[in-house]
Amino acid sequence: MTTTYYEFIGKEPSLNDLREFVETHNELFDNINIYVVEEYLKFCKDYYGYYYVGGQIKILPTEPIKTELITKARQINDEAQPGHMMEVSSLIHSKNNLNNLEQILNVYYEYKLSEYYAPPSPSYTDSGGEGYKKVAAETIIGKNNK
Numbered sequence: 001m002t003t004t005y006y007e008f009i010g011k012e013p014s015l016n017d018l019r020e021f022v023e024t025h026n027e028l029f030d031n032i033n034i035y036v037v038e039e040y041l042k043f044c045k046d047y048y049g050y051y052y053v054g055g056q057i058k059i060l061p062t063e064p065i066k067t068e069l070i071t072k073a074r075q076i077n078d079e080a081q082p083g084h085m086m087e088v089s090s091l092i093h094s095k096n097n098l099n100n101l102e103q104i105l106n107v108y109y110e111y112k113l114s115e116y117y118a119p120p121s122p123s124y125t126d127s128g129g130e131g132y133k134k135v136a137a138e139t140i141i142g143k144n145n146k
Contacts, residue, residue: 015040016062022037036104052094054094073094
């Protein structure tokens with residue numbers, strides 16, 4: 001992935017989390033092929049409960065999809081030397097799935113960032129997102145709200 005979301009290190013979504021997010025926020029994915037999530041989940045169902053990120057890294061659908069996994073899968077795909085057309089086709093399919101997964105993750109993280117740094121809503125009793133609270137406690141924002 002090209003972007004590291006430091007706010008979410010240790011809080012990465014799993015494939016199951018992404019499925020729920022895609023179903024709940026389908027409108028955010030107008031120009032993104034979200035089929036990869038269902039394809040990976042179908043693979044899990046058909047083949048012993050796991051799938052391969054980018055066609056390369058074997059994980060369970062409950063495990064977090066970390067930046068390192070995406071990077072490693074991309075590296076393996078880029079260094080692959082297919083021996084015949086079936087391998088070429090498989091590699092292209094794996095690369096496309098990985099690209100689509102990255103796009104889905106980017107939308108997920110951008111949405112979660114907006115929640116994380118959301119200011120308090122004047123019409124509700126919420127006090128803002130976790131990131132907003134941290135920033136407010138350390139800056140003038142918090143001093144103005146006291």
